[in-house]
Amino acid sequence: MDFALTLGIIVIKIAVVFGIVLFHVAYATYFERKIIGRMQARHGPMEVGPHGLLQPFADIIKLFFKEDIVPSHADRWLFYIAPAIVVISSMTALSVLPFFEGFVIADINIGLLFILVITSISVYGIVIAGWSSNSKYSFLGGLRSAAQLISYEIAMGLSLVGVILMAGSMNLSDIVKAQHQYPLGMFAFPQFLGFFVFVVAAFAETNRAPFDLPEAEQELVAGYFTEYSGFRFALFFLGEYIAMLTMSIMVTLCFLGGWTIPLFMTNALPFLSYVPGIVWFLMKVYAFMFLFYWIRATLPRYRYDQLMAIGWKVLIPLSFANVLITAFIMRWL
Amino acid sequence: MTPVPLEWYLMLGAIVFIIGVFGFLTRRNIIMMLISIELMLNGVNISLLALSHYMQDMRGQVLVFFVIACAGAAVAVGLALMIAAFRNKPTSHMDEMDILKG
Amino acid sequence: MLPKLFFVYFAVMIIVLSLLVVTRKNLVHSIMWMLLLFIHIGGLYLFLNAEFLAAIQIIVYAGAILVLFLFVVLLLNIREEFGQRWFIRSWQGRGFVAAALLLAIMLALQYIVLAPMGKYSIDYIQRETHAKVLGTVLFNEYVFPFMIIALVLFVPMIAAVVLAIKRRKA
Numbered sequence: 002m003d004f005a006l007t008l009g010i011i012v013i014k015i016a017v018v019f020g021i022v023l024f025h026v027a028y029a030t031y032f033e034r035k036i037i038g039r040m041q042a043r044h045g046p047m048e049v050g051p052h053g054l055l056q057p058f059a060d061i062i063k064l065f066f067k068e069d070i071v072p073s074h075a076d077r078w079l080f081y082i083a084p085a086i087v088v089i090s091s092m093t094a095l096s097v098l099p100f101f102e103g104f105v106i107a108d109i110n111i112g113l114l115f116i117l118v119i120t121s122i123s124v125y126g127i128v129i130a131g132w133s134s135n136s137k138y139s140f141l142g143g144l145r146s147a148a149q150l151i152s153y154e155i156a157m158g159l160s161l162v163g164v165i166l167m168a169g170s171m172n173l174s175d176i177v178k179a180q181h182q183y184p185l186g187m188f189a190f191p192q193f194l195g196f197f198v199f200v201v202a203a204f205a206e207t208n209r210a211p212f213d214l215p216e217a218e219q220e221l222v223a224g225y226f227t228e229y230s231g232f233r234f235a236l237f238f239l240g241e242y243i244a245m246l247t248m249s250i251m252v253t254l255c256f257l258g259g260w261t262i263p264l265f266m267t268n269a270l271p272f273l274s275y276v277p278g279i280v281w282f283l284m285k286v287y288a289f290m291f292l293f294y295w296i297r298a299t300l301p302r303y304r305y306d307q308l309m310a311i312g313w314k315v316l317i318p319l320s321f322a323n324v325l326i327t328a329f330i331m332r333w334l
Numbered sequence: 335m336t337p338v339p340l341e342w343y344l345m346l347g348a349i350v351f352i353i354g355v356f357g358f359l360t361r362r363n364i365i366m367m368l369i370s371i372e373l374m375l376n377g378v379n380i381s382l383l384a385l386s387h388y389m390q391d392m393r394g395q396v397l398v399f400f401v402i403a404c405a406g407a408a409v410a411v412g413l414a415l416m417i418a419a420f421r422n423k424p425t426s427h428m429d430e431m432d433i434l435k436g
Numbered sequence: 437m438l439p440k441l442f443f444v445y446f447a448v449m450i451i452v453l454s455l456l457v458v459t460r461k462n463l464v465h466s467i468m469w470m471l472l473l474f475i476h477i478g479g480l481y482l483f484l485n486a487e488f489l490a491a492i493q494i495i496v497y498a499g500a501i502l503v504l505f506l507f508v509v510l511l512l513n514i515r516e517e518f519g520q521r522w523f524i525r526s527w528q529g530r531g532f533v534a535a536a537l538l539l540a541i542m543l544a545l546q547y548i549v550l551a552p553m554g555k556y557s558i559d560y561i562q563r564e565t566h567a568k569v570l571g572t573v574l575f576n577e578y579v580f581p582f583m584i585i586a587l588v589l590f591v592p593m594i595a596a597v598v599l600a601i602k603r604r605k606a
Contacts, residue, residue: 369467398486403589
């Protein structure tokens with residue numbers, strides 16, 4: 002009975018998180034088009050509903066009723082599985098992320114490592130999508146993307162080591178608690194190097210501008226999902242946006258203090274402590290999502306050799322330096 | 335809640351190891367042979383971890399950690415050798431690499 | 437009963453998947469089965485209270501080693517072993533050798549004697565978290581092996597670069 006109750010609670014939590022995330026993904030696409038439109042002095046979607054508010058649903062309906070095409074010489078099974086790998090892995094990452102005090106589906110001790118595990122598995126979805134389509138564009142896009150993801154995963158993992166050192170735990174809830182007790186309230190200040198590296202790596206990991214080389218339209222049509230159509234294409238899209246959301250949440254949890262705000266702020270303005278934690282959390286996540294759109298509308302794309310040079314010659318040495326400095330200060334100062 | 339006997343884990347480790355040996359002996363593709371070596375190492379890892387868990391000792395787990403690190407090193411060198419060999423003769427089949435001059 | 441059920445699931449899956457890995461003709465399929473195999477082995481590690489090693493298993497094996505395999509297979513374009521026997525001709529004999537080895541190991545397992553229990557009980561590991569316990573042991577008792585491992589990882593890195601770099605014809 003006890004077991005059944007626990008299971009029921011977990012299922013309800015999963016349903017809640019799933020629903021909220023799908024809603025967020027749908028409107029993330031809408032706001033992306035709106036914000037980029039405004040930045041380029043146009044309106045963005047305006048036709049469906051007031052100010053185009055129903056545009057995401059129109060898109061979903063369109064994508065689901067499109068024909069599902071499989072290329073003639075494709076490796077059929079792998080072609081079917083690849084989008085599933087991308088979506089399942091990006092959704093699994095949500096299971097260890099705490100949204101506010103005590104609300105997390107699986108409160109595990111290695112939550113931070115789990116995110117890295119999941120990102121390393123999602124690489125396969127991309128490589129396999131590129132390979133199984135049996136098309137040059139997909140193949141090159143897949144290889145590019147995989148090389149990029151692997152390179153930046155190292156920098157991302159190393160930049161989080163500083164956070165682990167400061168918090169003394171890999172549990173994401175404990176990391177947030179450790180930040181709350183820290184005088185400045187956020188690890189972004191003492192870990193500014195790690196923060197910088199993580200943000201850049203997050204952009205590369207989610208294949209977003211200015212690192213959206215795998216999807217460079219002018220060279221590779223659409224990268225690894227060139228041959229996909231209909232709802233399989235929608236699955237890749239979903240995976241990419243959930244990954245963006247996951248990265249925003251990771252930045253919020255590991256560097257920006259999660260659902261807490263710095264103690265000096267609540268000391269100065271006591272009424273702030275009555276604001277529920279989820280509000281701060283969502284504000285930080287939305288701000289970071291806005292950064293994704295902002296940079297996409299602002300910066301041009303890097304060349305592939307520049308991308309690799311940034312990853313291996315700048316970010317990885319920087320994150321190593323960050324680990325060394327953090328360890329040194331924690332030990333002797 | 336009766337625990338799983340230790341022997342089951344050891345047998346599982348042995349079976350995975352033997353499947354690796356079988357693959358290594360019968361496949362003639364270099365990549366498949368390297369994969370078989372990984373399988374063998376995984377079989378050993380399962381045994382080590384099970385023993386470590388049942389004897390309540392951390393040494394086995396430290397050894398697993400080292401084995402995983404060494405496996406990475408082995409694969410990196412093996413694949414680099416394979417690429418170097420592939421440049422001389424584009425085949426990945428062991429039996430076709432029968433010339434002694436580069 | 438429940439632990440045994442879980443174990444049987446993981447054991448059957450691991451054996452079936454490893455058989456699939458060594459018998460597939462298409463290397464990419466083989467590698468994909470291997471990915472599933474590694475995830476299952478990681479699950480088995482979780483079952484043994486080694487959550488840190490489970491994560492490391494998947495990060496290193498699936499995230500690094502297997503991707504390396506996949507890259508080499510894709511870049512060298514070894515799609516399938518067209519027109520070749522993918523097993524050697526006398527595979528039955530070799531299989532027999534492997535089976536005999538399995539029998540020998542199984543017989544040897546009957547005579548296994550466990551050393552006295554160590555001090556890292558399951559409760560202790562769960563209280564201290566596995567990563568912390570493993571790190572404490574690793575960095576206190578095994579510092580020197582750890583440094584050697586660092587060297588063991590560093591030298592192949594150079595070796596791989598030297599081997600794989602395109603040499604210009606003199």
